[in-house]
Amino acid sequence: MRYHRDDVVDRALVVLDAYGLADLTMRRLGGELGVQPSALYHHFPNKQSLLAAVADELLERGRRTPRPSGWDARVEAVCTELREAMLAYRDGAELVATVRAFGLGAGTPYDELVAALTDGDLDPALVPTAARTLLHYVFGHTVDEQTHLQAGSVGAIEDAPREDSDFALGLQIVVDGIRALAGAGSR
Incomplete structure (x- = not known):
């Protein structure tokens, strides 16, 4: 299945809430989505940009x-x-x-x-x-x-x-x- 950027961020929020920030890794997130971690780099050049998108979404949801x-x-x-x-x-x-x-x-x-x-x-x-x-x-x-x-x-x-x-x-x-x-x- 092909995921969009928003799907990745949504799942990252689920992983964050379930496992915490220390365990929000590209490997775990890829596993949750059923893709290789390298597939996530299509949407995010690095983990830091993923975390920034997750933080922005967290704030948007609380707005x-x-x-x-x-x-x-x-x-x-x-x-x-x-x-x-x-x-x-x-x-x-x-x-x-x-x-x-x-x-x-x-x-x-x-x-x-x-x-x-x-x-x-x-x-x-x-x-x-x-x-x-x-x-x-x-x-x-x-x-x-x-x-x-x-x-x-x-x-x-x-x-x-x-x-x-x-x-x-x-x-x-x-x-x-x-x-x-x-x-x-x-x-």
């Missing part, structure tokens, strides 16, 4: 619209959506953060944060730093949540799953700091 109108509400919506999209798949946070760090993809949340922050009267020189700070908070918090959940589920730690997440409160602290900078003329 919600419309966005709120206020800059701060938009920032919170983008960050919450990003967290939820990454939590929807095993190792989703590690995948998206890695792809973003390598500059291979997963750029939409950053672009949306820059657009929202630009609308918030923040000094334009601070906008990229504020957007990266928000991403780092979301990535770090979500990796911590996923790692704790996965370690608990396989018995590696004795902690029970966390009942409540402090994600929203932490995000509010970061957004309040940005709001304070914007209100102070972003000295």
Whole structure:
């Protein structure tokens, strides 16, 4: 059977969720699709480009619209959506953060944060730093949540799953700091 690029990405998401990022290999994916791993290179020149496409699809599947109108509400919506999209798949946070760090993809949340922050009267020189700070908070918090959940589920730690997440409160602290900078003329 001949697969299209979208079929390969769809199956890669299934493999990611079932086995984790470390086991999302071209060999395993080829086996899942019933093709030789070399057949995947017709669609992707290397594993990194495959991972970038998988990360972009993961984010697209978690996308919600419309966005709120206020800059701060938009920032919170983008960050919450990003967290939820990454939590929807095993190792989703590690995948998206890695792809973003390598500059291979997963750029939409950053672009949306820059657009929202630009609308918030923040000094334009601070906008990229504020957007990266928000991403780092979301990535770090979500990796911590996923790692704790996965370690608990396989018995590696004795902690029970966390009942409540402090994600929203932490995000509010970061957004309040940005709001304070914007209100102070972003000295």
